[in-house]
Amino acid sequence: MTSVADKLRFEPLRLPPELDELRADVRAFLAETLAGMSVVKRSHSWESYDAEFSARLGARGWIGMTLPEQYGGHGRSALERYVVVEECLVAGAPTGFHWVADRQSGPLIVRYGTEAQKQEIVPRITQGKACFAIGMSEPNSGSDLASLRTRAERIPGGWRVNGTKIWTSNAHRANYMIALFRTDPDPNKKHAGLSQFLIDLDKTSGITPRTIQNLAGGRNFNEVAFVDAELPEDALIGREGEGWRQVTEELAFERSGPERYLSCFFLLRKLIDQVGGKASSATLARIGAQVAWATTLRNMSLSIAAKLNAGEDPALEASVVKDLGCQFEQALPGLCQELCELEPSLEGFGTEYQQVLGSLVQVAPSFSLRGGTPEIMRGIIAKGLGVR
Amino acid sequence: MNETRQILEDSVNRLFGDRLDWDALTRIEDSGFPRQLWDEVVDQGIHKVLASEDAGGMGAGWGEAYAVLRACGRHAVPLPVAEASIAEWLAAQAGCVLPEGVPGLLTSTLDGNAVAGDSLVLDGARTPWGREAAYLVGVAARGSAAELIVADPAGLEITAEDNLGRDPRDTLSGRARVTARHALPLPADCVRWLGALARSAQIAGGGAAGLDLALQYAAERSQFGRPLAAFQAIQHYLADLAGTVAAVDTISLAACEALDARGMASDGRNARFEIAAAKCRASEAVEKLTRLSHQVHGAIGFTYEYGLHFVTRRLWAWRAEFGGAGEWGEYLGREAVAVGGDGVWPLITA
Incomplete structure (x- = not known):
């Protein structure tokens, strides 16, 4: 019998011991920098926007670590970057300002940008001074992303854009947006009619973001209207008609990282302190099971990092980890309420545990929406298993 | 993949795949110990991957033996290969020959x-x-x-x-x-830990067999004019099942490699952490592994004749053997509380 199970394997990676020193440096920096910061802000981690923090992290050389030194990057390995990223997530560092730029926009510009763009923008990214938004979803195109309609038309010397993006995190305060637009309206070219654009939001008129308040009261994402927004010729990034392929490439980075299972780790830390020594055997067993899950997911995530580091494309594996990681992190707030009778609370009330729980129980529904839903992930996995 | 592990996996899968079709497993359940198959295991040295070379073994580590243990789960091998592997490793640690x-x-x-x-x-x-x-x-x-x-x-x-x-x-x-x-x-309690590690690897193999059978059945069986695999609900079961199998596979292999690298005897952070995580995750996963592989099969999977049960009944047994998710979870929970919330991540990354 041919085995499909044998093909979906996650070869373990032990991080080289020389990374221990980097990890210790990052931990010490974070302990010092985050002391006194509100636990609610920390609980949002990579969705928490803090330009000052990003500039400090950038000054340490910990943003754009893998990017080439000639553009202000640090020429370090993907595994070194992985260590910094997971330490930031677990510590609840507010990395939202630079997160997208570090994870995908920087690498995209280095790969497809013009020499002028690389020289101008990449150094700002690595200093933690450029915030990026990603314009993907539209009011009528969510999971079916390739149905999007925002149109970029050629005009003399550039492009004119009309349409609307939605759920665009940080669009109201980002410096740049990488957006996916339709450059060919031919209905037979659903995927092939799409192209990616790099937009300087500080210099472009005709783009109006409107923040959308989330259920917890936060203002992070936006609806963005493009009305005759004119972009220069070189705003097209990569090749015309190749937008879908480029975005899919980026998604391997977007879906494979440790942020896909660590969103609630800060809550697990606080739960352990809250129940502490008086926990029953049954409670300890449930907490331990979460530790086992986190350890398992970290091994899977590291295995993907190793594949990315080796230049492989672990898109299927990334979908598996995102699906499992989401199950793990989304269940944590509910588990907390089973194990501890304290109520979730708003910022400033109750214990740190209660505030972090109150914060994360409200944002947890978004874990299975951002970056591709479990329904989409399972479709990708099913395709990888050969049943779709 | 580790080359030795790959070679072992291929050869052990070949032997057990050839010898242990469902007819053979049925016969063995009726007639008892498959002496001839045990002799083949002994001839090929499959039980001696962990034995020292002096003892006629391969002198390999758990990272290699994982291939054998997983294959024993995958093929529902009705032989004490996991137990023999543990015994041989203990003998190698003690410097004796069994x-x-x-x-x-x-x-x-x-x-x-x-x-x-x-x-x-x-x-x-x-x-x-x-x-x-x-x-x-x-x-x-x-x-x-x-x-x-x-x-x-x-x-x-x-x-x-x-x-x-x-x-x-x-x-x-x-x-x-x-x-x-x-x-x-x-x-002195090492057998419980090693048994838990071996059963985790066997659960990974049993889960893989359940997944492969479910995939095969979903492709062959048609209802409402199309194969089961064409239904989105079934596709999502299979995707969830595949992820759950992969998770058990990953942590079990990681625990084997941790045991080779760090041992289980030293003070402080050693391979006990990964072994406990592996058995906790594996035992907890059995519910989903068995439920989804049976659900995809429908009633046929519930028959003795079809034979999915050769792995699922073992998965239900292995879940509890050498401690279930509760026992190993409690061990990890105590470790976590002992170091406190701030110490948990350093424990995982140590």
């Missing part, structure tokens, strides 16, 4: 008082394949140290019992003659 024949691994730590001179007193000692054992192997506590005990089972009273997989899980009582005692540089 006798020939089927080993009877004593799964509980022996009380130091149970061993006196050449006498070993057992009182209901659980022993997989005890009825077939040519010799017994166990670990006795000696103060804070441990001792490997080898004994002759002749004269013991054997109560035959099978687990849900219908693999022998006998209990032995009476007085056995000790044939060898060796100092063992391991904790």
Whole structure:
């Protein structure tokens, strides 16, 4: 019998011991920098926007670590970057300002940008001074992303854009947006009619973001209207008609990282302190099971990092980890309420545990929406298993 | 993949795949110990991957033996290959050579008082394949140290019992003659940890078999004019099942490699952490592994004739053997509370 199970394997990676020193440096920096910061802000981690923090992290050389030194990057390995990223997530560092730029926009510009763009923008990214938004979803195109309609038309010397993006995190305060637009309206070219654009939001008129308040009261994402927004010729990034392929490439980075299972780790830390020594055997067993899950997911995530580091494309594996990681992190707030009778609370009330729980129980529904839903992930996995 | 592990995996899968189709497994359940297959295992040295070269083994590590243990799960191998592997590794750690024949691994730590001179007193000692054992192997506590005990089972009273997989899980009582005692540089409770590790690997294999069968069945079986695999609900079951299998596979292999790298005897952070995580995750996963592979199969999977049960019944047994998710979760929970919330991540990343 041919085995499909044998093909979906996650070869373990032990991080080289020389990374221990980097990890210790990052931990010490974070302990010092985050002391006194509100636990609610920390609980949002990579969705928490803090330009000052990003500039400090950038000054340490910990943003754009893998990017080439000639553009202000640090020429370090993907595994070194992985260590910094997971330490930031677990510590609840507010990395939202630079997160997208570090994870995908920087690498995209280095790969497809013009020499002028690389020289101008990449150094700002690595200093933690450029915030990026990603314009993907539209009011009528969510999971079916390739149905999007925002149109970029050629005009003399550039492009004119009309349409609307939605759920665009940080669009109201980002410096740049990488957006996916339709450059060919031919209905037979659903995927092939799409192209990616790099937009300087500080210099472009005709783009109006409107923040959308989330259920917890936060203002992070936006609806963005493009009305005759004119972009220069070189705003097209990569090749015309190749937008879908480029975005899919980026998604391997977007879906494979440790942020896909660590969103609630800060809550697990606080739960352990809250129940502490008086926990029953049954409670300890449930907490331990979460530790086992986190350890398992970290091994899977590291295995993907190793594949990315080796230049492989672990898109299927990334979908598996995102699906499992989401199950793990989304269940944590509910588990907390089973194990501890304290109520979730708003910022400033109750214990740190209660505030972090109150914060994360409200944002947890978004874990299975951002970056591709479990329904989409399972479709990708099913395709990888050969049943779709 | 580790090259030795890949070669082992291919050869062991080939042997068991050839020998253990569902007809063969049915025959074995009716007629008892498959002596001929055991002889083939011995001829190929499959049980001696962890034995030292002096003992005629490969002298390899758990990272390689993982391939054998997983294959035993995948093919529902009705032989004490996992138990023999543990026994051989213990012997290698103690620097001794075990006798020939089927080993009877004593799964509980022996009380130091149970061993006196050449006498070993057992009182209901659980022993997989005890009825077939040519010799017994166990670990006795000696103060804070441990001792490997080898004994002759002749004269013991054997109560035959099978687990849900219908693999022998006998209990032995009476007085056995000790044939060898060796100092063992391991904790006295090591058999429970090694057993938990082996069962995790077997659960990974059993889960993989359930996934492969479900995939095959979903492609072959049609309802409403299309194959089951064309239904989105079924696709999502299969995707969830595949992820769950991959997670058990990953942590079990990681625990094996951790044991090779860090051992389980040292103070502080050693491979016990990964072993506990592996058995906790594996045992917890059994519910989903068995539920989804059965659900995709519909009623046919519930028949004796189809044979999905050869792996799922074993998965239900292995879930509890050497401790379930509760026991291993509690161990990890205590470790977590001991270091506190801030210490948990350093524990995971150590």
